Amino acid sequence: MIRLRGGSRSFQLGEQQVMGLDGLDLDIAAGDYMAVMGPSGSGKSTLLNILGLLDAPSAGEYWLQGEATATLSEARRAQLRSQLIGFVFQSYHLIARLTVLENIELPMVLAGIGAAQRHKRSSQLVARLGLGDRIAHRPAELSGGQRQRVAIARAMVMQPALLLADEPTGNLDSQAGAEVFSLLEELNGEGLTLIVVTHDASLGARAQRQLHMRDGRIHTAAPQRALT
């Protein structure tokens, strides 16, 4: 599903050239569950942004489902983000003025999906994530765990093949964090490719694969079975 060869991303910081990502090779198969770990500034988020087509590598090549992404137009990249990729962020990024339901339906609204279809998909997700009694609330009225579940519902509503989660538990207590992880793993169990950036080693250890990063490079990427 994902093939990255020599993926590099450099940033200009003042006069200094900083390598956010430095010649990374990575293969991820459909249905994989990978945790990306490492200290701050090690390039985790940069990797996630590139994999999610939010950013493009300054050198190297990236194939997403066999499609070379270097030459894609902005519109096509946006389309791939919309239909293939779901994002979950540390600070949820729910739109405060919209209700829970409107937040969940937003990707479908932007993709031009009709109201009937939207309702069908969102009501399924809402029921599944136990948000049924919260759909008319604003994000500010929800707990952190609930907000992240809304964000996951929003990420899943376009039925993506790949879910990218950037520190999804960073703002949550351990119980809510574990619940969010369980939810993500449940989705992974249904065939969703899941890539999670996390600081939390114990949560990271739950993934099939761990990618340890340092200075934009892979530190160790020992394939490892889940600890059960």
Added chain:
Amino acid sequence: MRAADALGFWLGALRGHRSRSLMLLLAIAIGVVAVNLLTGLGAGARAFVLNEFSLLGRDILIVFPGRKETTGRLPPLTGLTPHELTLQDVQAITQLPGIRRVAPLQAGQMEVIVGNRNREVLTLGTTRDFFAIRQLTVVQGQPLPALDPEQAEAVCVIGGKLRRELFGARPALGEWLRAGDRRFRVVGILGERGESLGMDFAEMLIIPVASAQALFNREGLLRVFVEVRGPGFLDRSKRLILAALKERHEGKEDITLISQDSLLSAFDDILGVLTLAVAGIAAISLLVAGILIMNVTWIAVSQRSAEIGLLKAIGVTAAQLRLLFLGEAALLALTGALAGLLLAETLLWLGRLAFDLPLYAPWWARASAVLLALGTALLFAWLPAARASALEPVAALRPPGAH
């Protein structure tokens, strides 16, 4: 994205930032109100003035003593002229071809006394033809009798208001009044026609011109009204009158001829420029509203950078994003402009009710105010919207302080 959903998103964004939206709405509405109200007032004043002057009639020429090089401006009412206009001049003009009527005019302030009431009154000395030329209606009695212009007679016609003031409820027709050192019998009473060309006939006393010359002890006429046989005769008559009077005045061109058209075009030019200037000033307020929109949209882009990043992450293209921001601005501008238009029309309507003036904003002012509001809103929203769409989602989404 579907149109209805886009509309919903814009409305949601505007409602979500209520105070900011209201402020912008107000700014745009005030700008549009200013443009429409001011041009409405200007156009109303113009129509009023033109209407006043058009009472003069299109086939009327006014002859003034004294030479003025520029046309369209009234010569001084008093002043030394080498030759005064005389009744003999009037006689000469009457005999020219293409002339229908000629009326001399002599005027002065005179104290008028009836019983124990007295009043300072503008007294006109003229002939019967003056009533036809100025379209004065006599509601009671007769106009001045048809006399030889040089024949004085002790009769007068008074304005309706003057009648009330001098005679009260008593009948005035056939009564005598004293003006200066002479007595006149009231033979006619004018309707309350009101002001025209700065003259309020309702307050005037009209007597035969020869009587007025004697009363004021002045030979020279203030002016002479000439009615030609039709608007087509105007230019030829002008030349004939000029030539005839030049001959009579020893070869000097010492009169000025004014027609309604020359007066009107001068006033029309002035008032047109004034209306435009006023509209321009008002348009500046719209521009200010536009700059306000830019500022606020700019702030919005900064405040909503996370939202912008998110929208990009969930698959919005740069073009769509621009559309979302521009649509928001356009919706706001349109709402504000329509509200302003409505308010301006209401105020103008109230003005029409209150002042009896033709206060209508011209169509071009309405259209251009709305278009200008929309244009400035879009223009000034474009820059921030372009910035929003260029924003890296990576940067936009990063939580503050995080690396």
